[in-house]
């Protein structure tokens with residue numbers, strides 16, 4: 001549909017699809033979206049630089065980083081990414097970082113804690129522009145030409161589910177969450193979904209299980225859904241008993257949105 005409109009097909013590149021302790025050897029959460037409005041990194045887990053080099057991606061093309069919530073397996077790669085942009089890639093172009101309230105303070109203190117020596121801070125030759133988004137349900141937020149919907153989800157006080165609009169294709173990213181009504185609205189608002197699935201059976205209110213996703217399979221009908229944040233046995237269980245339109249993503253997978 002997008003090509004008929006003369007727009008580029010959005011692409012999803014899964015840099016890391018693992019849970020917090022790298023079950024199955026998967027990398028921490030990070031997702032590269034190539035959208036009409038630019039190249040967006042969603043989350044920057046500790047292994048983000050490793051994944052970028054594995055897949056031959058430079059940081060120069062990154063326009064913006066979005067953060068789904070302020071947990072280490074989604075943000076701990078920032079100090080290394082910053083170091084790489086300063087010393088190796090010699091970035092001069094501004095970088096926008098969007099996330100929940102507290103993103104700026106967390107990113108600055110994380111990087112300063114890791115690298116307190118002053119030479120790094122003097123060498124940063126690009127502007128870092130923070131944009132903090134309220135943890136509220138809002139639609140059509142204009143982030144420099146990129147339209148985004150936000151959904152407060154059930155995981156952490158900063159958890160923001162995101163739906164990105166790229167030429168009419170809507171890509172929903174849950175970040176970490178338990179099952180909740182706002183997640184259902186995020187699913188309904190999206191054409192393509194990147195949803196967390198940490199366990200096979202329900203294991204609490206802060207993460208999703210394949211059991212809950214199977215129970216709500218009707219909600220995902222007609223959509224393409226990729227599961228990430230994969231804990232033990234999830235990918236195997238889904239391949240034994242597939243759900244139409246749904247797959248467990250793997251590190252390095254690149255797909256059209």
Ligand SMILES: [Zn+2]
Pocket residue numbers: 069071155156176
């Ligand atoms: Zn989390």
